[in-house]
Amino acid sequence: MLDDLRYRVRALFHRNELEIDLDEELHFHFDREVQKHIARGMSQEEARRMARMAFGGHEQVKEDCREARGTNFIELTMDDAKYAIRQLIGNPTFSIIMILTLALSIGANSAIFSVINGVLLKRLPYPEADRLVRVFLSSHEFPKFPLNPWDFLDFRARNHSFESIAAFTRGDVQLSGEGEPVKLNGFGITSGYFRVLGLQPELGREFDFQSEIPGNGLQVIISDRLWHSSFGADPGIIGRKITMNMQPFTIIGVMPAGTEHPGNEYHSVAYGESVDVWWPFSFGGNSNQRGSHFIEGIGRLKSGVTAQQARSEMNTIMAQLGREHPDGDAGWSVLVIPLYNEVVGASRQMLLVLLGAVGIVLLIACANAANLLMARASARQREIAVRLAMGAPRLRVVRQLLTESLLLSFLGGALGLLFAFAGVRALVALLPSDFPRANDIHVSWPVLLFTLAVSLATGILFGLVPALQASRTDPKDGLQKSTRGTTAGKHQNRLRSALVMAEVGLASVLLIGAGLMLRTFLNLIHLDPGFKQDHLLTATLSLPNAQYKKGEQIANFYERLMASLTALPGVESAGAGSDLPWTGYDENTGLTIEGRKPAPGEGFHTRYHMATPGYFKAMGIPLLHGRFFTDADKDGSPGVAIINHAMAQKYWPGQDVIGKRMSFHDDPQKDSDWLRIVGVVGDVKDQPNSPGAEPAYWWSENQAPQRDMSVALRTTSDPRQAIDELRQAVRQLDPGLAVADVKLMNELADSSISTPRFTFVLVGLFAGLAIVLAAMGAYGVISYTVGQRSSEFGLRVALGAQRGDLLRMVLAQSAKLAVPGTLIGVILALSLSRVVRGLVYNVSPTDPLVITAVVLLVLFIALLASYMPARRAASIDPMTTLRTE
């Protein structure tokens, strides 16, 4: 066998050499023949003629030799395949069931693998992306926090770990003068940001260090998309001035298509081609004030430096800074996290769980296929016995049977690939909109290879045992006896029962998983977020610096806008706030509380927001104590604040907080340094699945005007009808303003639970497929044994057994498979509970309700699967069955 292979491989790779050898060999023969004739007295010429005649066609001989060299294996395989195809066509029901179940499970695997390949396996689209890391600060209170600009400059100057390091911060811009004003996702970046990523502008250049100096910032780099959509891909765009935020910016660079934003935490924009504008971040102000944190670090490690080494160096630097600036820099440490982990880390566990789930489906499908094959092998026992008796070696029979199962699995794989194409499209549509790298998910070459490998492995896995089993058929037994009641049959029954038990067990695991995901999903849906999502239209506005220089201009704009919005028919209430729930807003501040001192080395911190008087009502956030803001809470009148329940609990537990005072001054002196608490509102959960809310308070927008605001409109009917009116109202006040991010709040809320929904839908689908397969397996085995035992049943009926007894007997046999199977499943699920802990919400991975429900469901389905065969057993006519024996 090995010689054969070696010969054929040699024949394949040393073709030329062999051809030359063959030529020489044939010439040698020819010459000897000629010599022979000459020795017998012929002339040279006649001898050659004779030899040529005897030789026949020289080329023909060579052709025959080539053929003899190695087509045999292929011929044999073709024979086997032809035979296998005849078998499959001769048994269409069997073939269709096999191919369909395999296609579904292989296809599901390929689809999930496409996601894994695109999201987890494919490298990030930056050169040597494994050297890219994100840099954050961390403190007791804020475990993962942005950097302070001055700290960043010190990091950049002092570190030895990074080839280059850069910082970036969200700052959207409004582009006008090129048609309708639009708001674009923008980032302020330090010089060298793109160098860190390893990207080059396709036109122009990157920002240099000069641009970081205040006053030099009116430059911009734009995306390829913006270049095409707003500037007609003008090749002479570099140097052109455009109006952003009502100021003239000079375009100095265009980034190529495929420039992916590496994702960010603070005012986050999703990973991907999600950014259109980059402007130079400038370092201004007092370098000793290090309390405000709003830029994010990204760095490229020197080759050979690990993230861990970089982290310890950065922490040394941070400790120095803490000594130099004890006010702002003490108490922080540095996190250095590989970019890959930042981008896909959160999805990783979910994807691996899905891969596990779909792998289980494939295992069940294999068990099922093996089961069906064994059932059929016993029907084919006679055929196999004949072949063995005719002298076919066992290996040949095994090979033939394996060819059949491989044919099935490859047909299943091919069809499965079609399913995968459709499935991947559905998966991507179902994915959460902010899912990282969703654009990288395709059925690609690695997926094809994966499918091929899975098909091959599947075919061997489910085909080998039945093939070996069948080849052990004793020709004598197989020919003499009918297929019933042989000893091999008993062994096979045990094996098949074990397979069904395994199927039931694995299916139970998936069902338990699906049950947990379902409960998680329901918990999230029924969660009280702390505000009312329905009938709520939201949008964002940002007032350009150039036009709205003074706070009172801003306050005035929003006051007038709210007045005109509230007057709209169909609008119940209107408000504006610095942010909307669940959009990644996270602004924090230290504060002083009248009459309380923080523990040494710690301070009071809280999240802050701004709101107009109508904001809480429009959002549906309930007032617990005191009052909302009014128009009277404006600049010049006493400072007021509204706090949430969590803040009241944290800083004034058990007290009446109305009238208490707090301040942002470290050392408040005057009355105007203080804010008086006038109201307490209910908590809005930070994220839909957060256990609670961060302590937070609201400024009155009139007293702390903010240019970028989110508008919330509560309507009496469909909020979509208010969209035009909102745009109209804004245009009346300022035609140059872009109304951006127009969304329904329930869409926003919906997208925040789309990850759990995705998991639940998929695990549910896989569990459904699994239980159907397991039911098929149980049905197959039970109905086969009923067939085997029909004469026994006939005898029992003849001896006076009641039909009900037979029914019970068969159902009991089914229970004997299902009960241990379910038990195995429950034990497996319990031992796997750790795996899903991070994916469930408000339900224990060992939830007894889910487990009980699954056990009952599986037992019910097992009985259902055996009910038909049981009925058949019960209706056996003793006369016919006994006569056939």
Place this chain on the structure above:
Amino acid sequence: MTGRIELPQGTVDLLILRTLVTGAQHGWAISERVQQVSSEVLSIQQGSLYPALHRLERRGWIKARWGTSDNNRRAKYYELTRTGHKQLEAETEAWRKLSTAVEQVLEGA
């Protein structure tokens, strides 16, 4: 020449294997030897000899090496392998059975 018989493939294989029992031979010598031993009745045409040699080599029943012939030319020599010996035994056995059976049938009829 008229007395010669066209040989089926399996028989060619058998004759080649048998001829090689006495030692390594090149292709021409094999065909000469068969013809000689069978008193000029059996002749393996080159057209079937060389494909058969290659087939047998691939199956591992014979192996080939280059050597020098008696007239000092490079020639490809074939010799039996261990499996080739076994195969020869098996095929000889089968041939004997077949020919005896055919003989009996012919006698009986």
